[in-house]
Amino acid sequence: MSTTSRHEGRTALVTGGSRGIGKAISRRLAQEGALVGVHYGHDATAAERTVKEIEAEGGRAFAVHAELGVPGDADTLWRAFDEALAAAVAGQDADAAAVPATGLDILVNNAGMTVPRPLAHVTEEDYDRVFALNTKAPFFIIQRGLDRLRDGGRIVNISSTATRLAFPPIVSYTMTKAALDYLTLSLAKELGPRGITVNSVAPGFTETEINPTLQIPQVREAYAAASVFSRLGQPADIADVVAFVASDDARWVTGQWIDASGGVHLGP
16 A cells, blocks of 8 residues: 555546556555546456455455447446445445545546557448547546536546657557547646646557557567667556646646656657
């Protein structure tokens, strides 16, 4: 358990929070005191495992199930969140920090998929699926969730450093993240009067299941070499940045695209 408690008394929701970067974010926010909704789309076992790991570390969490990238996904997610949060608060220990049974303080839009294909090989089905999950879902999750997000809250969108350079092998994926970056910029201005900050955190080459090419030794070596630290990013590297952006320490930071890539853009 972390010695810091800068998220004590807050409620967070992390989409795609059961694996990879999302899991690391869920654990980090819980370590800092937040009650964390660990969203999952299909893998209930992974979500329950993440919740149990958080609880074993002394944190508090609950699983939230909703398939994203399908019609009505945002409404389904928020209904599931409301029910799970109420149950979690009702069952929390008397010694736990008081957390409201409704509402939200931190929303992390992390759920996503990639399409590792260049332009010529992207099908219409590929294109529609990746935009539905990576762009449309967070748009409507935010839209439908604004009445739950308390003033002074935080929205963190997980982007990609690929939006800042030409990388044709994942063109459709990168387009979805570029759209998310603009949403960040627009929402930061719209929600500023409520004290809500909105930022994008952009990982670089990170060790997660979303990138199957990392199983190829030559690819791993090339991606690691792209960082000035000569290694792949780890989910915890990203989670630490998200925990900062979601905190009061970052109250004067909004509308920003934050490079969390280990310096892959610094040149040769």
